[in-house]
Amino acid sequence: MKHSSSRRTTLTLPSQCLELAERIAKKRHMNLSSVVGEALNRGLREEEQIQRSESVLESYKKAFAGFSSDELLLLDGILTEEPQPEKAAQGKRRVGSIKQRVRE
Amino acid sequence: MNPGWGPFLFDASAESWFARAGEPHATDWWRGYLQRHPVHVSSITVYERIRGYAMLWRAADQGRRPAIEAARVAYLETPRRVWPVDAATAAVAGEIAALIPEPPTPPRRSHRLAESRAERLARWRFDGLVAATALVAAMTLIHNNPGDFEAIRSGIESNPERFPQLGPLNLIRCRAIAAL
Secondary structure, three states, rough: OOOOOOOOOOOOOOOHHHHHHHHHHHHOOOHHHHHHHHHHHHHHHHHHHHHHHHHHHHHHHHHOOOOOHHHHHOOOOOOOEEEEEHHHHHHHHHHHHHHHHHHH | OOOHHHOEEEEEEHHEEEEEOOOHHHHHHHHHHHHHHHEEEEEEHHHHHHHHHHHHHHOOOOOHHHHHHHHHHHHHHHHHHEHHHHHHHHHHHHHHHHHHOOOOOOOOOOOOOOOOOOHHHHHHHHHHHHHHHHHOOOOEEEEEEHHHHHHHHHHHHHHHHHOOOOOOOOOOHHHHHOOO
């Protein structure tokens, strides 16, 4: 089994955490360094996951920011024709002239 | 639904819906999901998306093009797991297309745009490919398109002999997650 390398360092920890770690070490017949190392490893992995997910969230926000609802339909592949405001305005004008002719 | 039960496959509209979701439940669920799993999509979703960006870019004036390009790059740089349309997926999609050749819902219309019959048929076939990807990958499909995907689900349920060792097609609608 491959062991990860260790380094000796000095840390200042909250006394409450240290007391809890000592109690766990005693109960599990482990040394204090192993207990603190395991807890730190779990916490840091969780933090890494949170940071990764926040960065994905940000990328997604950038990918879909600033688009109208019609443009989003285009981005979702639901409508496959680019929005053309002029076309819509022309359509309204055509409808207007038809209504006028009907009245005449 | 617990996001830890994933990973899930997201269709194009589900992916963008969560990215823009305003409901607190949906945002919390999305954040919780991303902490545990990557977003899984079909390569068809990437195709639809990039085609959309390209069409918007072509229609945009020079001043807006850099913003559209930045959004496209942000989309491509977002880490996700993309499932290919391999032989198995293509075979299942072919069965779906033969089972339900016509789209179950009419072409979409918005206040400015209308989908042609040909475009609707193409989108229906893409939906079949996305559903086939979910079946082959044995993943629940998160979607925002009940009209199409529910028709595929019930078609598969009524014809299990054409989909041996696959299915059922599990579906969850975005809004159902937001409502939890």
